[in-house]
Amino acid sequence: MGDGMAGAEPMTGSIVRISGPTVVAQGLDGVALNEVVRVGHDGLLGEVIRIRGGQATLQVYEETAGLMLGEPVEATGEPLGVELGPGLLGQVVDGIERPLEALAARSGDFIVRGVVHPALDRQRRWRFVPRVDPGDQLEGGAVVGVVQETASVVHRILVPPGMSGRVRQVTPGEATVTDPIVVFEDGRTLSMLQRWPVRQRRPFLRRLTPERPFLTGQRVLDVFFPIAAGGTAIIPGGFGTGKTVLEQTLAKFAAADVIVYVGCGERGNEMTDVLAEFPRLKDPRTGAPLMDRTVLVVNTSNMPVAAREASIYTGITLAEYFRDMSYQVALMVDSTSRWAEALREISARLSEMPGEEGYPTYLATRLGQFYERGGRVVPLSGDGEGAVTVTGAVSPPGGDFSEPVTQASLRVAGALWALTTDLAHRRHFPAIDWTQSFTLYADRLAAWFEREVSEEWAALRQEAMRLLERERELQEIVQLVGLEAVQDQERIVLEAARLLREGFLRQNAFHDVDAACLPAKALAMLRTILHFARRAAASIEAGAPLRAILAAGLDERLLRLGEVPAERMDAAGAALVAEIDDTLARVKGH
Amino acid sequence: MELVTRLARSATAIAGPLLFVEGVRAARLGEMVWIRLGASQRRRGQVIELSETHAVIQVLEDTQGIRPARAEVAFTGRVATLPVARQMLGRTFNGIGEPLDGLPPVIPEAVLSITGSAINIVRRERPSEFIETGVSAIDGLNTLVRGQKLPIFSGAGLPAHALAAQIVRAARVRTGEPFAVVFAAIGIPFREADYYLHAFEGSGAQERTVVFLNLADDPTIERLMTPRCALTTAEFLAFTHGMHVLVVLTDMTNYCEALREVALAREEIPGRRGYPGYMYTDLASLYERAGRIRGRAGSVTQLPILSMPDDDITHPIPDLTGYITEGQIVLSRALEQKRLFPPIDVLPSLSRLMNLGIGAERTREDxxxxxxxxxxxxxxxxxxxxxxxxxxxxxxxxxxxxxxxxxxxxxxxxxxxxxxxxxxxxxxxxxxxxxxxxxxxxxxxxxxxxxxxxxxxxxxxxxxxxxxxxxxxxxxxxxxxxxxxxxxxxxx
The missing domain is CATH 1.10.1140 (Bovine Mitochondrial F1-ATPase, ATP Synthase Beta Chain; Chain D, domain3)
Structure with a gap:
């Protein structure tokens, strides 16, 4: 729609109604739905969300206090879009992709209204290395060349989807994002900067079956509830259960080429934390600073609510763009509930008939459309594959999962990583409830784990899950009759399950070694703990006293396995297995 | 005295705290107005919605006795502001920032919008300075740091006031750095406000304290302004004068009830328990006004206090608060009944910023x-x-x-x-x-x-x-x- 408007006088209307972030304007005939507008004398950014009878309803992305009736509204002819190109990585942008560093340089410590600043630096020069030659016929999505954007990521410059042509000229070397780097035979030019409307998914060649895991570095997730690269997981939990810490841990340690982290309606200090830590922390795979592979989209809870609604679309569009370069991308959204609340607030201002708990009736549809933009695909370039894996935090009121956002998310998500208050209160983190959580990817991923990690994968996982299940049954009995009344055979099950919970499921996000765990190490730990479970049970069968087994001091060693570095794990595991056999044999001898 | 620019005599309806005025063109959203009732009486209001047919005014004081036909609405041309100055230390104001202590108004160093603006997160400084409150359950297990917002979840009859007063006393003495307390009483009874004032006096913190008082019998809607006035003052003292400011807001439950009253009067679709769907956003616009800014000396630390209705932590007020604040200190009736003070239930309590404030260089490595x-x-x-x-x-x-x-x-x-x-x-x-x-x-x-x-x-x-x-x-x-x-x- 932008092309048709080119050269025309910008269309101007005037404000006839103001209610919070929602403004109604008259005289914008011919404006399109989702078109961006500038509102009032300050030029506040807004988007058209309804057109009815000559009046356009706008959601305004900035604070509306001080606006007056009659102030002008100018249409821009463009839908809400983002800039794409080199310079995104390491950036912090708000929900409508305004670069926060640049805003701070312009207007100081607080965010002021009406400031527009392009996301990508127009002055910065990048070294463009072409991959095409004059005479080449290019289609949308083709890679025309590369830029080494950060130490760890090569930015592939793509022909925008929908564009094609034969190359007349290519210009290698230093260029800004707006300099022409490729000229087509028909005279059109291509620069490194592109735009894409955020509410529209970026096209790809075809979808692929999810069959490789998205490794998170968290034992409880990778072993018990793994998701596929290109899959989706939701993380609901009441306040204080560790949603944000978990999302940030994923952003640090997950195996991905690019991370897009959306702080949607959450705390400012938490994002400051990320900003302070990520440049210092090393990407475990490349050794480069984590910030080099990260884009942060931040709309804290006190920033305008309409921009919060847009922020998740900004985030997923950036993720899709890197996916189209054949990268493995992970998108974290913290929290989707704040997005849903923004949707609800805007819906209420439109006087729409509310659905459950005041949320609009199209909540589930919108959530579904959003999560479906994730996936593993062959990009338009036909070159390899890319994936967008989405993990969305959900903040259910009162920690009650029956509320609409959790329920609507559950219908589309491939995995549920449920966080519980009970575990969080015991300081068992990640506080993932193993009875409530599930994954729909386990069967598909089993082949990968058996091939790449160990043939025992499925069997050990099963055995561990059975042990936890058995513990839950026994706990119910213990609650009724007391521990003393339980047989030693059962008490050793409880003890083994405790070791599994505290030594394996629990993982210390603040311990240098334990914070991230590769699947091979996780499996070695599991093997050792389950070995103890089996051998100890056998010793009890053979008449060894429970007290002697508990006093043998093996538990402390088992509980500290997480602190053993990955490269020493196999040796440490084997040594401990030998020690278990030895110790239990002696106990039996008594 | 502000310049009154426009007058309207076209008020047509009044519903609860809202006054509807017809045919107002030249008004701004958020603009402050005076509603004149005869020669001597006037009340304050604020424009909260504008359309071609009418403006909606939220009356900050009592609406009893207002006759729309006789009311004269004067538009002041400015959004809600507060004159601020360092001189405010040691003074007492009402819920909208007017002196209550019989002294003349402060000579302003600046006049600031009470809405405030979001701190650009790239300019935020990571809070990391340990505040020793002297309370084991907090210092040891749920450490408070400068720039944090850590609410106390209380219940009817639980001694949140005594705990808060103890924290204020302790936070004052640690270092020689400039320190101030901003205290906002939001709809609390005189008895409780009096307790705090005496506690500040007793600890010698009085001359370092700015007090905003909206008591239980003061206008309800004014409560929407009180925490904003307090935070505007706190930000000014912190970021202009480099002070470490501790803001005590009590009781946030009363604030939320005022918010609900206005929302229901506007016939908005109510959310859980009748509270408006935007209560999270509204509370965030208060709680997020805590923190530190890079390159500036001061800090704003918030200690909001709220009463959990029926001790229910899943009630929307504590629930939404807990989602915004950096942890919570939860008081327990069971411990109170054992006569233990402070009755802090540490299991549901949490300080999200604890790790930043503790460890070898700050407290101790263990x-x-x-x-x-x-x-x-x-x-x-x-x-x-x-x-x-x-x-x-x-x-x-x-x-x-x-x-x-x-x-x-x-x-x-x-x-x-x-x-x-x-x-x-x-x-x-x-x-x-x-x-x-x-x-x-x-x-x-x-x-x-x-x-x-x-x-x-x-x-x-x-x-x-x-x-x-x-x-x-x-x-x-x-x-x-x-x-x-x-x-x-x-x-x-």
């Missing part, structure tokens, strides 16, 4: 590990206690008895401290003393090196002679470490 271990043991002890209610103590094993005994001692010796003020070293020493009930191998949340360095010697084997040794062997251990050593023989 702080995190000791806190984790105390949590784990206490949680286990509480489980056992619940079990005892069903099966009786006879069914317990030795290990369970140990945890049960630990939970009792933890409550009476660690949590409860009355008026006593404890240094962080004293707090940690008590923690180690209580953990002495367990063998070293059982302390799996604490690294071996830390156990060797800090565990009071002889705790588990009854030989008291090693105590002095234990303290002397660690030159790093501050004086408080000796306290723990001395205290240990009591139980040996």
């Amino acid at each position: 702080h995190r590990a000791v806190a984790d271990q105390l949590y784990a043991c206490y949680a286990r002890g509480r489980d056992v206690r619940r079990m005892v209610a069903i099966v009786g103590e006879a069914g317990l094993g030795d290990e369970e008895r140990a945890f049960l005994a630990f939970a009792d001692r933890f409550e009476t010796e660690f949590i409860a401290q009355g008026d006593e003020r404890r240094s962080i070293e004293e707090t940690l020493a008590i923690g180690w003393r209580l953990l002495g009930a367990f063998p070293s191998e059982a302390l799996t949340r604490i690294g071996r090196a830390l156990i060797e360095r800090y565990r009071p010697q002889g705790d588990n084997d009854g030989t008291g002679a090693l105590h002095a040794d234990g303290a002397a062997r660690h030159p790093g251990a501050p004086a408080g470490g000796a306290e723990g050593g001395r205290a240990a023989p009591k139980q040996a």
Whole structure:
């Protein structure tokens, strides 16, 4: 729609109604739905969300206090879009992709209204290395060349989807994002900067079956509830259960080429934390600073609510763009509930008939459309594959999962990583409830784990899950009759399950070694703990006293396995297995 | 006196706190107005919605006796602002910032919009300075840092006021840096406000305190302005004058009720329990006004207090608050009934910024590990206690008895401290003393090196002679470490 408007006088209307972030304007005939507008004398950014009878309803992305009736509204002819190109990585942008560093340089410590600043630096020069030659016929999505954007990521410059042509000229070397780097035979030019409307998914060649895991570095997730690269997981939990810490841990340690982290309606200090830590922390795979592979989209809870609604679309569009370069991308959204609340607030201002708990009736549809933009695909370039894996935090009121956002998310998500208050209160983190959580990817991923990690994968996982299940049954009995009344055979099950919970499921996000765990190490730990479970049970069968087994001091060693570095794990595991056999044999001898 | 630019005599309707005025063209959203009722009376209002047919005005004071037909609405041309100055220290104002102490208005250094603006997160400084409150349950387990927002979840009859006053007193004395308290009373009874004022006076903090008072019998809608005035003042003192400001907002439950009253009067679609769907956003616009800014000396630390209706932590007010703030201190009726002060239930309590404020250079290297271990043991002890209610103590094993005994001692010796003020070293020493009930191998949340360095010697084997040794062997251990050593023989 932008092309048709080119050269025309910008269309101007005037404000006839103001209610919070929602403004109604008259005289914008011919404006399109989702078109961006500038509102009032300050030029506040807004988007058209309804057109009815000559009046356009706008959601305004900035604070509306001080606006007056009659102030002008100018249409821009463009839908809400983002800039794409080199310079995104390491950036912090708000929900409508305004670069926060640049805003701070312009207007100081607080965010002021009406400031527009392009996301990508127009002055910065990048070294463009072409991959095409004059005479080449290019289609949308083709890679025309590369830029080494950060130490760890090569930015592939793509022909925008929908564009094609034969190359007349290519210009290698230093260029800004707006300099022409490729000229087509028909005279059109291509620069490194592109735009894409955020509410529209970026096209790809075809979808692929999810069959490789998205490794998170968290034992409880990778072993018990793994998701596929290109899959989706939701993380609901009441306040204080560790949603944000978990999302940030994923952003640090997950195996991905690019991370897009959306702080949607959450705390400012938490994002400051990320900003302070990520440049210092090393990407475990490349050794480069984590910030080099990260884009942060931040709309804290006190920033305008309409921009919060847009922020998740900004985030997923950036993720899709890197996916189209054949990268493995992970998108974290913290929290989707704040997005849903923004949707609800805007819906209420439109006087729409509310659905459950005041949320609009199209909540589930919108959530579904959003999560479906994730996936593993062959990009338009036909070159390899890319994936967008989405993990969305959900903040259910009162920690009650029956509320609409959790329920609507559950219908589309491939995995549920449920966080519980009970575990969080015991300081068992990640506080993932193993009875409530599930994954729909386990069967598909089993082949990968058996091939790449160990043939025992499925069997050990099963055995561990059975042990936890058995513990839950026994706990119910213990609650009724007391521990003393339980047989030693059962008490050793409880003890083994405790070791599994505290030594394996629990993982210390603040311990240098334990914070991230590769699947091979996780499996070695599991093997050792389950070995103890089996051998100890056998010793009890053979008449060894429970007290002697508990006093043998093996538990402390088992509980500290997480602190053993990955490269020493196999040796440490084997040594401990030998020690278990030895110790239990002696106990039996008594 | 502000310049009155426009007058309207076209008010047509009044509903609860809202006044509807027709045919107003030249008004701004958020603009302040005066509603004149005859010659001598006037009330304050604020424009909250504008359309071609009418403007909606939220009346900040009582609407009783307003006759729309006779009311004259004067538009001031400015959004809600507050004149601020360093001079405000030691003064008392009403809920919208007018002097209540009989002294003349302050000479403003600046006039600021009370709505405030979001701090650009790239300019935020990571809060990391430990505030020693002197309360073990907070310092030891839920550490407060400068720039944090840490609410107290209270309930009817629970002593949140006494705890808050104790924190204010303690936070004042630690360093020689410029310090101020901004206190906002939001719809609380005189009795409670009076308690705070006396407490500030008694501690000598009075001349460092700015007070905004909206008492229970003051206009309800004014409560929407009170915390904003307080935070605007706090930000000014912190970021212009470089002070460390502690803001006490009490009681946020009254604020939320005022918010609900306006929302329902506007016939908005109510959310949970009738509170508006945007209450999260609205509360965030207050709570997020805490923090530090890079390159500026001061800080704004918030200590909001709220009453959980019927002690229900899932009620929308504590629930939404907990989602925004950086943790919460939860008071427990069960501990209060045992006459333990402060009655802090540490299991649901949390400080999200704790890790930033503790550790070797800030408090002590064993702080995190000791806190984790105390949590784990206490949680286990509480489980056992619940079990005892069903099966009786006879069914317990030795290990369970140990945890049960630990939970009792933890409550009476660690949590409860009355008026006593404890240094962080004293707090940690008590923690180690209580953990002495367990063998070293059982302390799996604490690294071996830390156990060797800090565990009071002889705790588990009854030989008291090693105590002095234990303290002397660690030159790093501050004086408080000796306290723990001395205290240990009591139980040996």
